[in-house]
Amino acid sequence: MRTEALVRAMAADAGPVRPMWRALLAAVLAATVAAGGLFLLAIGPRPDLGAALMRPDPALKQLFVVASALAAFGASLRLARPEVAAPGGWGWALLAAPALAVAAFWATAAGTPVALWPTRVAGHGILPCFAGIGAIGLPILVATLGALRRGAPARPGLAGAVGGLLAGSAGACVYALYCTDDSPMFWGVWYAVALLAMTATGWLLGRRVLRW
Amino acid sequence: MGRHADPPLEDLLRAANRGDARAYGAFLTAVTPIIRAVARARGGGLGPETCEDVVQETLLAIHDKRRTWREDAPLRPWLFAIVRHKVVDTFRARGARVHVDIDDFAGALAAEPEPDPTERADAERMIARLDPRSARIVRAIGLDGASVPEVGASLGMSEGAVRVALHRALRRLASLRREMVE
Numbered sequence: 030m031r032t033e034a035l036v037r038a039m040a041a042d043a044g045p046v047r048p049m050w051r052a053l054l055a056a057v058l059a060a061t062v063a064a065g066g067l068f069l070l071a072i073g074p075r076p077d078l079g080a081a082l083m084r085p086d087p088a089l090k091q092l093f094v095v096a097s098a099l100a101a102f103g104a105s106l107r108l109a110r111p112e113v114a115a116p117g118g119w120g121w122a123l124l125a126a127p128a129l130a131v132a133a134f135w136a137t138a139a140g141t142p143v144a145l146w147p148t149r150v151a152g153h154g155i156l157p158c159f160a161g162i163g164a165i166g167l168p169i170l171v172a173t174l175g176a177l178r179r180g181a182p183a184r185p186g187l188a189g190a191v192g193g194l195l196a197g198s199a200g201a202c203v204y205a206l207y208c209t210d211d212s213p214m215f216w217g218v219w220y221a222v223a224l225l226a227m228t229a230t231g232w233l234l235g236r237r238v239l240r241w
Numbered sequence: 242m243g244r245h246a247d248p249p250l251e252d253l254l255r256a257a258n259r260g261d262a263r264a265y266g267a268f269l270t271a272v273t274p275i276i277r278a279v280a281r282a283r284g285g286g287l288g289p290e291t292c293e294d295v296v297q298e299t300l301l302a303i304h305d306k307r308r309t310w311r312e313d314a315p316l317r318p319w320l321f322a323i324v325r326h327k328v329v330d331t332f333r334a335r336g337a338r339v340h341v342d343i344d345d346f347a348g349a350l351a352a353e354p355e356p357d358p359t360e361r362a363d364a365e366r367m368i369a370r371l372d373p374r375s376a377r378i379v380r381a382i383g384l385d386g387a388s389v390p391e392v393g394a395s396l397g398m399s400e401g402a403v404r405v406a407l408h409r410a411l412r413r414l415a416s417l418r419r420e421m422v423e
Binding site for chain 1: 257260261263264270296300304305306307310314318322323326383384407408410411
C-alpha cells in the first residue's frame with residue numbers, strides 16, 4: 030500500500046481526541062472510587078474520622094498523601110509526552126510531600142523521649158498499612174498504566190515509576206481514612222515505604238508496558 | 242514553493258484533534274516528506290522500500306499518539322521526538338543501528354519532497370492479515386479514495402460502524418507491525 034493511501038485511511042479516522050489529562054484523571058478517579066469504595070464498604074473508615082481530621086497529626090497525614098497524589102498526577106501527565114524526558118517543575122512539587130513527612134517526623138521526634146521512639150514508629154499496624162495501601166493501590170496502578178499506555182512516554186520506566194507513586198498515593202488517600210496510626214513517626218516512615226514500593230512496582234511494570 | 246503559505250502545522254493538528262478530517266489529511270501529507278527525509282538520511286542503505294516501511298510505521302505512531310500533543314506546546318519538538326523514536330526503533334528492529342539528531346530535521350525541512358516508492362509488499366501483507374471486512378474498508382478508503390458514507394453504503398454498514406471498524410483496523414495495523422518486527 031502506498032503511503033498516500035495510508036494517509037487517506039488515517040485522515041478518514043480523524044475524530045475529536047480526548048486529551049491525555051482527561052483520560053488519566055478519569056482512569057485514576059474511577060479506579061480509586063471502585064477500589065477505595067470497596068475497601069471502605071468492607072472495613073469502614075475510622076469511627077472518629079470527622080473529629081480526627083480536625084487534629085493536626087491526622088490532618089497532616091491526609092495532607093501528605095493528597096500532596097503526593099497531586100504532584101504525581103501532574104508529573105506523570107507531563108512524562109507521558111514524547112518530547113519530555115524530565116518532570117521539570119513537577120519534580121519540585123514531588124519533593125513537597127517527602128519534605129512535609131521529614132519535617133513532621135523530626136518535629137514529633139524532638140518532642141518525644143528517645144525511649145518512646147520505637148513504640149511510636151512501630152504504631153499499631155505496619156502490616157495492615159502495607160496490605161491496605163497495596164490492596165487499594167494496585168488496582169489503581171493497573172488503571173493508571175492503562176491510561177499512560179495511551180501516551181508516548183520518552184522514558185517508560187520513569188513514567189511508570191511516577192504512575193506507581195500516583196496510584197500508591199491515591200490508594201493511601203483512601204487508606205488514611207481508615208488508619209488510626211496518626212503519629213508522623215509512624216506514617217512518615219511506613220506510608221513512605223509503601224509509596225516507595227508502589228513507585229518501584231510502577232517502574233518495573235512501566236519499563237515493559239509503557240514502551241511504544 | 243507554496244509551503245510557506247500553507248497553514249502552520251500547529252493549526253492543522255489543532256483542528257484535526259477536534260475532528261477536522263481535511264485538516265488532519267493536510268497535516269499528515271505535510272509531515273510525510275519530513276519523516277521520509279529523516280528515514281532516508283539515516284537508513285538509506287537499507288533501500289527505499291524499508292525506509293518507506295519506517296515512514297508508514299512512524300505515521301501510524303503519530304496517529305496513535307496525537308492526543309499527547311498539547312495545543313499550547315510547540316509542535317515541532319513533539320513531532321521530532323516521535324519521528325526520532327520511531328525511526329530509531331524500527332530500524333533497530335530490522336537490525337540496523339541508527340542515530341537521529343536534530344540536524345537531520347533541519348535537512349528534512351529544507352529537502353524537496355521525494356517521491357513515494359512503488360507499492361509496498363509489507364503493508365499489503367499486513368492488510369491481508371486483517372479480517373476481510375476491515376481489509377476492504379482500509380483498501381476502499383485508502384486506495385480507491387472512497388468516503389466513509391460510500392463505504393458504509395457498499396458494505397451495508399452505518400457510518401458510525403465504518404468509523405469504528407476503520408479505527409480498530411488502524412490500531413491493529415500498528416500492532417501487527419510491532420509484532421512483525423519484534
